[in-house]
Amino acid sequence: MSDPTIQIRSLSELHLDDIVRIVEKTRHSYQPDLWEDRVTYYLRRDPESSVVAEVDGRVVGFMLGDVRAGEFGIEEPSGWIEVIGVDPGFAGRGVGRALADAMLARYRERGVRQVRTMVDAGMPEVERFFKQVGFEPDSLRPFVRRLD
Amino acid sequence: MARVTTSELPKRFHDAVLKWRETFLPDYDFLLENWERYFPRDPKFRLCAYREGGMPCTIECGDELGRDKYQRACEMRPEAAQHLAGAIRAQASTEFGSIQQHQLTLARAQDEEEQAMVLRMMAEELRHGYQMLSLLEADDWKPITGQSSEQMVEEILSMKTGSHVLGAFNVDFESFVDNIVFCALIDRVGKYQLAMQKVSAYAPMAESMPQMLREEAFHLATGVVPLRRWVVKAAAGSPMITMEVIQKHLNKWVPRALEMFGDERGGGTNVKFGLKPMKNSEAQDQYWREIGKVVRDLNLRYLRARLPQLDAGQAELTLDRLESERGVVEGVDARDLLRLPHRDYFRRRGVPAFRMVGEDGGAWTDVEGYLGHLVKTLPDGYRATRDFQDYVTNLRAVARGEKTPEEAQKFMPQLRRVGGVCPCSRAVRWVADEHVELPDGGAVHGG
Ligand SMILES: CC(C)(COP(=O)(O)OP(=O)(O)OC[C@H]1O[C@@H](n2cnc3c(N)ncnc32)[C@H](O)[C@@H]1OP(=O)(O)O)[C@@H](O)C(=O)NCCC(=O)NCCS
Numbered sequence A: 001m002s003d004p005t006i007q008i009r010s011l012s013e014l015h016l017d018d019i020v021r022i023v024e025k026t027r028h029s030y031q032p033d034l035w036e037d038r039v040t041y042y043l044r045r046d047p048e049s050s051v052v053a054e055v056d057g058r059v060v061g062f063m064l065g066d067v068r069a070g071e072f073g074i075e076e077p078s079g080w081i082e083v084i085g086v087d088p089g090f091a092g093r094g095v096g097r098a099l100a101d102a103m104l105a106r107y108r109e110r111g112v113r114q115v116r117t118m119v120d121a122g123m124p125e126v127e128r129f130f131k132q133v134g135f136e137p138d139s140l141r142p143f144v145r146r147l148d
Numbered sequence B: 001m002a003r004v005t006t007s008e009l010p011k012r013f014h015d016a017v018l019k020w021r022e023t024f025l026p027d028y029d030f031l032l033e034n035w036e037r038y039f040p041r042d043p044k045f046r047l048c049a050y051r052e053g054g055m056p057c058t059i060e061c062g063d064e065l066g067r068d069k070y071q072r073a074c075e076m077r078p079e080a081a082q083h084l085a086g087a088i089r090a091q092a093s094t095e096f097g098s099i100q101q102h103q104l105t106l107a108r109a110q111d112e113e114e115q116a117m118v119l120r121m122m123a124e125e126l127r128h129g130y131q132m133l134s135l136l137e138a139d140d141w142k143p144i145t146g147q148s149s150e151q152m153v154e155e156i157l158s159m160k161t162g163s164h165v166l167g168a169f170n171v172d173f174e175s176f177v178d179n180i181v182f183c184a185l186i187d188r189v190g191k192y193q194l195a196m197q198k199v200s201a202y203a204p205m206a207e208s209m210p211q212m213l214r215e216e217a218f219h220l221a222t223g224v225v226p227l228r229r230w231v232v233k234a235a236a237g238s239p240m241i242t243m244e245v246i247q248k249h250l251n252k253w254v255p256r257a258l259e260m261f262g263d264e265r266g267g268g269t270n271v272k273f274g275l276k277p278m279k280n281s282e283a284q285d286q287y288w289r290e291i292g293k294v295v296r297d298l299n300l301r302y303l304r305a306r307l308p309q310l311d312a313g314q315a316e317l318t319l320d321r322l323e324s325e326r327g328v329v330e331g332v333d334a335r336d337l338l339r340l341p342h343r344d345y346f347r348r349r350g351v352p353a354f355r356m357v358g359e360d361g362g363a364w365t366d367v368e369g370y371l372g373h374l375v376k377t378l379p380d381g382y383r384a385t386r387d388f389q390d391y392v393t394n395l396r397a398v399a400r401g402e403k404t405p406e407e408a409q410k411f412m413p414q415l416r417r418v419g420g421v422c423p424c425s426r427a428v429r430w431v432a433d434e435h436v437e438l439p440d441g442g443a444v445h446g447g
């Protein structure tokens, strides 16, 4: 069960500074321009899917994504979870789970039947997190070819 | 997928909107031709009305709480239906009005991407206006307003800057700074009004709101993101934009935004009729706190650009100190930061109307001194506008005791229908001699 003190809200432009601050803590880089572009992208495409989590009125986590169809040969509309971040000071308290629950519920309500994400194998904690909230490996496999 | 249906207006109304668009939104074709370039992967804009399915079917507030929502205006209490008609008309007026304002200075944008965002936002405002016209078209308003749908639509499409229902939409833009600050402040009022109308006892109104709110989320980003980048430019000493210029534009728009919530004493009737869940002052209070956060975030972005050696936590502490001590900290002067003007500053409607309160909250007693203060704290071009002239005339009349503040409020330009058959006729004039009563003293809507 998610913690009753965690409040979920729809993403808005008011959360820009909060997101920049959380990413600065998790990735140790201050990149406001990048996050302004990203947040604007989600806001103009699908402002209701992405969510932030608040504890005592302060934003401590966010999850961004949207619904898309026709990519990678997947014709059925899929909800995507593309970016996630939780303030390290609030890790392990169910914030990530509350974000995922809310986003999945929003997708479900819109009739979406599958939600996808991709996790870097170099981030086992993120992989573990997604498994714990019900994701399982899929047949879709990432390939890359470097151009040098 | 989401239970949303779309529809178009009957051809004669649809064509009237297209004609309006040719006149007042001439860059529309450019937007659509370049859509993929600016907004890759986004569904292309379409001029149509949206209706959300699956919304609550019973009234959500007021003295009819729990009974079925109304599908037709004529089934409502006459007084409630009149409030509703006023709200739809005013909402439509603001949507079309904001396009006329944005168009004035759209070409002056310095950044192509910012310009494209504003242009898309304008197209969406056109859709919002269209949405409101669809409500007028789909019901019979004659028993309520004495006007047919056709007449109401025609009236709305013939309004021009200076004749719109609401003050903020009568204020001309002078530079692209206005476009951006308007999105950040005035569209935010729109967000509040839309969110409140989402509970409307009139189901077609409630069902119109979700898609408009989705679009509004983007409009707010269209304002806030450029502002965030401009404060960084200002921190670097750019000659193009300074904190002082941004501050003066906040001073120009914050008072108008606050007045859009309607008289601080009103709004109770809307709640009683189940049309909105909050009184004017409650919504205005929330808004005030929200724009306080916008200003603080902008200051933080500015501070980090000025003092890149600070991390997030240190920057917040420095900002706290600057806000409380108002001096110079780490070489940054508190006066370089943005602030909200005092809530009673430069007001012409509501409780503080025509009180002479300074940007910093100081009280003025002589009119000419106060006008000098306004000229110093407002954007340079604004002092030459008709809007400011009207304010000056009325303030002087109040000071001489020729008018009460209540009377003076009514003399600020108001809507008046002056005929004109063609939707694009310029038959609407500045009208300051006749007052049209608005629901709750004009508690209406934003972009
Ligand atoms: C991974 C992350 C989302 C977890 O958030 P959180 O709020 O701490 O997670 P929760 O407390 O809600 O935990 C949910 C589940 O995930 C598991 N989990 C969370 N963090 C974990 C970790 N570091 N290692 C192993 N399991 C973990 C928990 O055990 C929990 O399972 P349970 O409820 O069955 O016990 C968060 O730490 C994060 O955002 N990390 C950085 C992510 C990142 O770098 N993203 C960039 C790529 S998008």
Ligand SMILES: [Fe+2]
Pocket (backbone or CB within 6 Å): B095, B124, B125, B128, B190, B446, B447
């Ligand atoms: Fe709008």
Ligand SMILES: [Fe+2]
Pocket (backbone or CB within 6 Å): B125, B187, B190, B215, B216, B219, B446, B447
């Ligand atoms: Fe808007």
